[in-house]
Amino acid sequence: MSKNRGGMPARPPCALVALGMTNALGANPEEIWPRLLAGDQSRFSLRDDLVPGRRLLVGEVVGPLPALPGRLRHYACRNNALALAALLQMESELNVVLRAIPRERIGVVVGTSTSGVGDAEAAIRHRRRTSKLSPSFTYAQLEFGGIAGFVADWLEVRGPAFTLSTACSSGARALATARSLLALGVCDAVIAGAADSLCGLTAGGFSALQAIAEGVSNPCSVNRKGLTLGEGGALFLVVREAGGVQLEGVGESSEAHHISAPDPSGAGAEAAMGEALADAGLPPSAISYLNLHGTGTPQNDQMECEAVARTFGKQLPCSSTKSLVGHTLGAAGAMEAGFCWLMLQHRSQEHLPLIPHCWDGQRDPKLPELHLTDKGEEVSVRGDCHVMSNSFGFGGNNCALVLGVEPRMEFQPGFDS
Amino acid sequence: MLNARLLRWAAWAPGLETLESWHAWARDPVPIVAEGQPEARFLPPLLRRRCTPLTRIMLTAAFACCAEKERGEVRSVFASRHGSINESIEMLEAIAEEKPLSPAKFSHTVHNAQAGLFSIAANNRRASSSLAAQEDTFGCGYLEALAHLEREPARPVLLVMGDVPLAETFAHLIDEPPASYALALLLAATDSGAPVAEDEMLAFEWRTGDVIAPKPWPAALEFLRWWLIGAESELALGLRRCRWVWQRPFNPDYS
Numbered sequence: 001m002s003k004n005r006g007g008m009p010a011r012p013p014c015a016l017v018a019l020g021m022t023n024a025l026g027a028n029p030e031e032i033w034p035r036l037l038a039g040d041q042s043r044f045s046l047r048d049d050l051v052p053g054r055r056l057l058v059g060e061v062v063g064p065l066p067a068l069p070g071r072l073r074h075y076a077c078r079n080n081a082l083a084l085a086a087l088l089q090m091e092s093e094l095n096v097v098l099r100a101i102p103r104e105r106i107g108v109v110v111g112t113s114t115s116g117v118g119d120a121e122a123a124i125r126h127r128r129r130t131s132k133l134s135p136s137f138t139y140a141q142l143e144f145g146g147i148a149g150f151v152a153d154w155l156e157v158r159g160p161a162f163t164l165s166t167a168c169s170s171g172a173r174a175l176a177t178a179r180s181l182l183a184l185g186v187c188d189a190v191i192a193g194a195a196d197s198l199c200g201l202t203a204g205g206f207s208a209l210q211a212i213a214e215g216v217s218n219p220c221s222v223n224r225k226g227l228t229l230g231e232g233g234a235l236f237l238v239v240r241e242a243g244g245v246q247l248e249g250v251g252e253s254s255e256a257h258h259i260s261a262p263d264p265s266g267a268g269a270e271a272a273m274g275e276a277l278a279d280a281g282l283p284p285s286a287i288s289y290l291n292l293h294g295t296g297t298p299q300n301d302q303m304e305c306e307a308v309a310r311t312f313g314k315q316l317p318c319s320s321t322k323s324l325v326g327h328t329l330g331a332a333g334a335m336e337a338g339f340c341w342l343m344l345q346h347r348s349q350e351h352l353p354l355i356p357h358c359w360d361g362q363r364d365p366k367l368p369e370l371h372l373t374d375k376g377e378e379v380s381v382r383g384d385c386h387v388m389s390n391s392f393g394f395g396g397n398n399c400a401l402v403l404g405v406e407p408r409m410e411f412q413p414g415f416d417s
Numbered sequence: 418m419l420n421a422r423l424l425r426w427a428a429w430a431p432g433l434e435t436l437e438s439w440h441a442w443a444r445d446p447v448p449i450v451a452e453g454q455p456e457a458r459f460l461p462p463l464l465r466r467r468c469t470p471l472t473r474i475m476l477t478a479a480f481a482c483c484a485e486k487e488r489g490e491v492r493s494v495f496a497s498r499h500g501s502i503n504e505s506i507e508m509l510e511a512i513a514e515e516k517p518l519s520p521a522k523f524s525h526t527v528h529n530a531q532a533g534l535f536s537i538a539a540n541n542r543r544a545s546s547s548l549a550a551q552e553d554t555f556g557c558g559y560l561e562a563l564a565h566l567e568r569e570p571a572r573p574v575l576l577v578m579g580d581v582p583l584a585e586t587f588a589h590l591i592d593e594p595p596a597s598y599a600l601a602l603l604l605a606a607t608d609s610g611a612p613v614a615e616d617e618m619l620a621f622e623w624r625t626g627d628v629i630a631p632k633p634w635p636a637a638l639e640f641l642r643w644w645l646i647g648a649e650s651e652l653a654l655g656l657r658r659c660r661w662v663w664q665r666p667f668n669p670d671y672s
Contacts, residue, residue, distance in 0.1 A: 052515045103625075104623070104624075104659060113527065113528070117505060117509070120506075121509050121512055121513070124506075124509045124510060124512075124513045125513050127586075128514075133586075133587075133590075137590075138590060139583075139587055139590040139591050140551070142502070142587070143498065143499065143502065143549060143551060144500060144502075144548075144549035145498060145548075145549035145550040145551040145553075145554060146551065148550060149550070149657070152658060153658075157658075158625055158658045158659050159623075159658075159659070160550075160553075160556075160557055160560050160623065160659070161553075161557075162548050162549065162550035162553070162554075162557035162560075162561065163548060163549050163550065164546055164547065164548050164561075165500070165527070165528035165529060165547055165548065165549060166527075166529040166532070166545070166546055166547050167527045167528075167529055176564075176568070177546070180563075180564035180565075180567040180568055181560075181564060183567050184563060184564065184567050186419065186622075186623075200509075200512045201509060201512065201518075201523075201526075204508075204512060204518040204523075205508070205518055205520065205523030205526070206523075207518075208517065208518045208519065208520040208523060209520040209523065209524070210520075250568065252543075252544030252545075252568075253542055253543070253544065254532075254533070254536035254542050254544070254545045255533075255536065256536045256537055256539075256540045256541055257537065259524045259525060259530065259533050259534065259537070260520075260524035268542065271542065279568075393527075393529070394524060394527045394529070394533065395527055395529040395530060395532055395533025395534075396533050396536055396537070397529055397532065397533065397545060397546075397547075
């Protein structure tokens with residue numbers, strides 16, 4: 001798997017050996033995968049408590065979330081409960097790693113854009129009523145670094161633990177850093193991914209920006225009206241091993257354009273996709289599927305479709321999964337890498353099942369005519385198989401990831417269990 | 418250990434605005450002043466008006482640390498424990514009062530606001546990340562900068578660590594000396610082909626062990642003090658789960 005990087009030392013392999021995930025489509029990948037494939041848009045909820053005077057359709061995680069253990073109650077907030085739900089799904093793989101690898105060699109890199117800000121809202125409301133913050137509120141629930149601290153303390157690991165927060169590219173960036181920590185040799189395993197939770201601040205903020213659609217987001221349609229918010233958690237166990245699903249390429253760029261709007265030319269998105277291909281050592285034709293950032297705002301659709309058409313032409317199968325789970329903001333990059341991971345896991349000898357692009361089918365004639373996937377669509381693959389996922393964030397922060405599998409996959413964890 | 422070259426540094430805190438004043442502070446350190454912000458006249462007026470105190474402080478250190486040519490070409494890492502949280506808290510107060518939110522203010526509450534504004538002001542289109550790690554933010558920021566050097570060894574990385582005091586609403590919840598400051602370090606890989614001077618070498622690792630008692634000034638400035646005085650070959654910092662250790666000069670045995 002090691003590739004020559006233009007005279008630079010070859011990078012060791014980077015395997016994503018386990019995934020824990022929760023979002024509006026389900027409590028775990030077993031529930032989520034068939035609903036993704038079926039294009040199930042029935043699982044959005046209506047909330048009237050997020051933005052005053054407005055009823056919002058959101059991709060909410062319904063059902064109970066695990067409670068944090070008492071020793072970690074200072075971290076107790078919805079955001080960390082979403083992360084814990086993902087962690088618990090990987091418990092058996094994590095236990096193997098915790099037994100085999102010294103605690104100081106295990107790192108934690110987590111993305112979030114909200115942290116526990118929803119719980120801080122409640123604490124501040126409490127203070128308005130009583131002149132004191134709610135007694136259970138701690139700063140560790142609100143500060144961005146809290147989620148990484150929580151994951152590290154829950155696992156009782158002593159390697160580096162930090163939160164990357166670059167708005168909607170946070171989750172993708174966490175995987176990029178995990179790969180670097182393994183390549184630098186400073187960690188032998190990294191828990192990496194992201195969680196983000198619905199809250200009044202982001203709902204009110206995006207509502208004030210007039211970026212939220214009334215119904216479900218409708219990416220690439222002439223009728224699109226903006227994004228639909230979502231929440232969830234997606235965490236991976238990442239190790240320096242060959243085999244399985246590999247993180248093969250990372251491409252990053254900044255826009256140098258505007259704090260909350262992308263460069264309409266798509267130059268930043270194009271640079272990130274191009275760099276990810278170069279980093280993976282692959283030509284554009286080697287990519288079998290692209291998970292679009294696909295927020296469903298006119299600004300994103302315009303620049304992303306242009307950039308995709310310039311990078312790949314119009315034949316590459318593409319879809320946005322945000323019209324299925326909502327835009328999970330800081331978690332989206334990890335969530336959508338997770339969808340790509342599930343897709344690669346379900347690859348047969350000759351076919352890769354594709355997640356459908358769910359929309360009203362009314363193309364915007366101003367956009368390049370990309371190949372947007374239909375329900376039940378597959379693509380034939382022989383040999384290696386590679387897919388890409390795009391994430392673009394406020395502040396003009398872009399990150400594209402390439403994930404891939406070798407032919408004749410055998411999905412064994414990359415270490416002796 | 419992980420080696421890097423520290424090509425240049427710059428820092429800003431109220432009353433500490435020149436290299437000479439930082440050298441004097443390093444010899445005779447005092448707690449950093451809590452409040453204050455630079456004028457940041459290098460920023461276009463429209464952008465400057467929108468900047469929070471933290472943004473002005475971090476961008477002042479960032480611009481001072483890079484030559485004009487480098488500014489648009491470096492990768493960047495912005496590390497801050499609190500970031501724009503004070504602006505988020507203002508918005509939370511507005512939510513509690515059911516007041517409408519300002520879209521422009523909301524855009525500036527993302528943790529990468531300083532990184533995004535640096536990209537715009539410096540016309541920099543390179544990779545950039547923003548992070549937080551509670552009391553360990555500086556050490557983790559340094560490690561994230563090394564992660565960027567791993568991804569692209571030929572391109573220097575600008576690390577900017579800065580904070581301002583947490584808003585009164587939550588300040589009593591943490592134990593931290595209130596300070597407004599930023600430290601910028603321009604770091605480069607040792608294997609990028611350029612000749613390496615011994616006095617710019619810096620090695621880094623972490624170890625397990627007891628936490629180290631905090632100083633009355635931020636960890637990033639304790640690092641600067643150690644670097645400027647140059648009397649000790651090793652610095653250990655670390656308030657949480659591990660000790661961050663820096664060493665100089667470069668020991669070839671570690672490469």
